[in-house]
Amino acid sequence: MEKRSSSSAQDVEVRKGPWTMEEDLILMNYIADHGEGVWNTLAKSAGLKRTGKSCRLRWLNYLRPDVRRGNITPEEQLLIMELHAKWGNRLVY
DSSP, X not given: OOOOOTTTTTOOOOOOSSOOHHHHHHHHHHHHXXXXXXXXXXXXXXXXXXXXXXXXXXXXXXXSTTOOOXXXXXXXXXXXXXXXXXXXXXXXX
């Protein structure tokens, strides 16, 4: 006798692989209109066939407006070295 999961009827095909420009726009527009929230709910509400984790990582690491890309400046390098000398690898909140 084969066991079936009770949620199998509700399972939605989850898209994997690279994000498309269209998906990026959907995510950016949804967050602009509704803000960040529960990522699994956001993914479904936005109509994306992605997991909440995938949406969260895409937003935080690539799409968020304040994400800066590129090399750090010499001043930033110096600051990192000074802070590391003072605090080490400790997390400071």
